[in-house]
Amino acid sequence: GENVEQHPSTLSVQEGDSAVIKCTYSDSASNYFPWYKQELGKGPQLIIDIRSNVGEKKDQRIAVTLNKTAKHFSLHITETQPEDSAVYFCAASIRNNDMRFGAGTRLTVKP
Amino acid sequence: EAGVVQSPRYKIIEKKQPVAFWCNPISGHNTLYWYRQNLGQGPELLIRYENEEAVDDSQLPKDRFSAERLKGVDSTLKIQPAELGDSAVYLCASSSGARNIQYFGAGTRLSVL
DSSP states (O other), rough: OOOEEOOEEEEEEEESOOEEEEEEEEEETTOOOEEEEOOTSOOOEEEEETTOOOSSSETTEEEEEEETTEEEEEEOOOOOOOOEEEEEEEEESSSSTTOOOOOOEEEEOOO | OHHHHEEHHHHHOTTTTEEEEEEEOTTTTTEEEEEEETTTTTOOEEEEEEETTTEETTTTTTTTTTEEEGGGGGEEEEESSOGGGEEEEEEEEEOOTTTOOOOEEEOOOEEEE
């Protein structure tokens, strides 16, 4: 089955700096790669997603890149703000059904 | 529009006791998922429903876990009997449509003593 690895497990940045989180996946058939943000006491919330027919997608300060050949994808957050502090999860799936999550990255943005 | 609603938010039980979690998905969402999230880990799928049919329950420990989704709307996940290792957050998600984005509830935090 699919295996998703996520790095780093923790990330601390100064407000205004950029943050990058990286994930790799094992199943070349995976074609959907969402990123979720989870705040304390809440369920994961989708922040951006990308499908295998696209190499990059951007939404304001958030961008995701996908390298199908290398089977890795990354989340980029620019101009970080304290409210970006949370746990971020990457995931990979085929047709968004059997979704496998990474172990998460705890991002701390210091004011 | 209301999101995915789960109850209770917290549950503390002693081992060997039964426990049940309830989920009401977003209205109109025909796909419903139950996940387990251990501390410091990502969610892991337990079971997926398409309407009232369980189409993927390969990760559900069937000796003690059961689930149902009567009438294809809300769903219940049960554990009987609970073990210490069942302590986790149990998340429910729902999705619909071609894009099939999963929306998560806030989860139920289970502590087994």
